[in-house]
Amino acid sequence: MERIIVVGAGVVGSATGRALATVGHDVSFVDISSERVERLIADHFTASTTVQLRGGEVVLISVPTPSTGAGFDLSIMEGAIATIGEAIATASTLVTVVIRSTVPPGFSQSIAIPLLASRSGKSLGEGFSVVSAPEFLREATALNDALHPWVLVVGSDDRDGAERVAAAFSPLGGEVHLFPNATAAEMVKIVHNSYNAAKISFWNEIGMVCSAIDVDTNAVAAVVSKSAEASFNPNYGIRSGFAFGGACLPKDLDGLIGFAHGASVPVPLLEAVRLVNHTMEHLPS
Ligand SMILES: NC(=O)c1ccc[n+]([C@@H]2O[C@H](COP(=O)([O-])OP(=O)(O)OC[C@H]3O[C@@H](n4cnc5c(N)ncnc54)[C@H](O)[C@@H]3O)[C@@H](O)[C@H]2O)c1
Numbered sequence: 001m002e003r004i005i006v007v008g009a010g011v012v013g014s015a016t017g018r019a020l021a022t023v024g025h026d027v028s029f030v031d032i033s034s035e036r037v038e039r040l041i042a043d044h045f046t047a048s049t050t051v052q053l054r055g056g057e058v059v060l061i062s063v064p065t066p067s068t069g070a071g072f073d074l075s076i077m078e079g080a081i082a083t084i085g086e087a088i089a090t091a092s093t094l095v096t097v098v099i100r101s102t103v104p105p106g107f108s109q110s111i112a113i114p115l116l117a118s119r120s121g122k123s124l125g126e127g128f129s130v131v132s133a134p135e136f137l138r139e140a141t142a143l144n145d146a147l148h149p150w151v152l153v154v155g156s157d158d159r160d161g162a163e164r165v166a167a168a169f170s171p172l173g174g175e176v177h178l179f180p181n182a183t184a185a186e187m188v189k190i191v192h193n194s195y196n197a198a199k200i201s202f203w204n205e206i207g208m209v210c211s212a213i214d215v216d217t218n219a220v221a222a223v224v225s226k227s228a229e230a231s232f233n234p235n236y237g238i239r240s241g242f243a244f245g246g247a248c249l250p251k252d253l254d255g256l257i258g259f260a261h262g263a264s265v266p267v268p269l270l271e272a273v274r275l276v277n278h279t280m281e282h283l284p285s
């Protein structure tokens with residue numbers, strides 16, 4: 001059993017903390033919102049608006065990382081890490097800091113570690129350890145997803161810290177993926193969401209072409225989602241570094257782009273697919 005302090009008790013923090021409590025961990029919460037803290041206390045959790053550490057805890061950070069429009073706004077995250085660093089200064093033993101919020105690749109290494117070191121006056125491995133363990137739950141089913149995760153991604157240079165975090169979460173289930181550094185785990189999370197976003201945009205673009213010729217997009221999608229190997233084989237197309245070729249893929253892609261242009265429907269995503277493939281074809285081998 002671990003003593004786990006969840007900093008940021010919103011959608012992710014509250015669901016993750018509640019799920020970890022069900023498998024026997026001693027979970028408490030910190031949130032700047034006194035209303036959230038009161039709600040958690042009413043649910044018989046320990047919760048506070050301030051971070052206090054004895055030493056030996058796992059501190060899981062799940063504060064917001066909103067968009068600036070051109071990237072992540074990390075100011076809330078940095079503020080929370082600075083506060084945790086100050087609490088580590090007086091902790092008696094090593095504290096494992098887990099970055100659960102979605103952050104850009106390299107955040108743990110280049111921002112979290114130096115900030116914790118400067119605020120705590122302690123060094124990595126002596127006063128604290130930093131582990132990336134991004135969250136994959138869906139907002140609409142947050143608690144259920146946290147209770148039944150399908151994947152657990154953990155990354156850190158500190159193997160013991162990563163294994164400690166993986167062991168804390170693993171009773172909940174999910175396929176465990178351990179990475180030897182935080183950056184790779186951070187990358188998994190933003191690629192995961194961008195992959196989902198690309199699929200949604202693909203079908204929106206196809207929907208506009210279908211509408212222009214009065215074809216039911218949903219009927220087309222219902223079949224393609226089963227007929228295309230990209231849909232039914234998770235390993236299809238995922239090895240980067242190679243252009244697609246063959247008799248049909250380039251020809252039929254050109255055909256759909258040309259057809260859409262003829263129907264005056266913009267297809268920027270399909271054009272980008274062709275452009276990326278041409279780029280791959282011309283890479284030096
Ligand atoms: N919502 C989702 O479905 C989802 C899924 C996976 C990952 N994420 C990521 O998880 C992170 C958190 O998202 P969320 O949806 O839970 O946000 P949220 O807004 O629901 O909750 C964040 C909480 O953090 C608190 N907070 C803000 N600053 C704080 C501070 N300095 N100290 C303590 N608490 C503080 C807020 O009061 C709030 O309760 C983001 O990086 C997000 O991208 C979200």
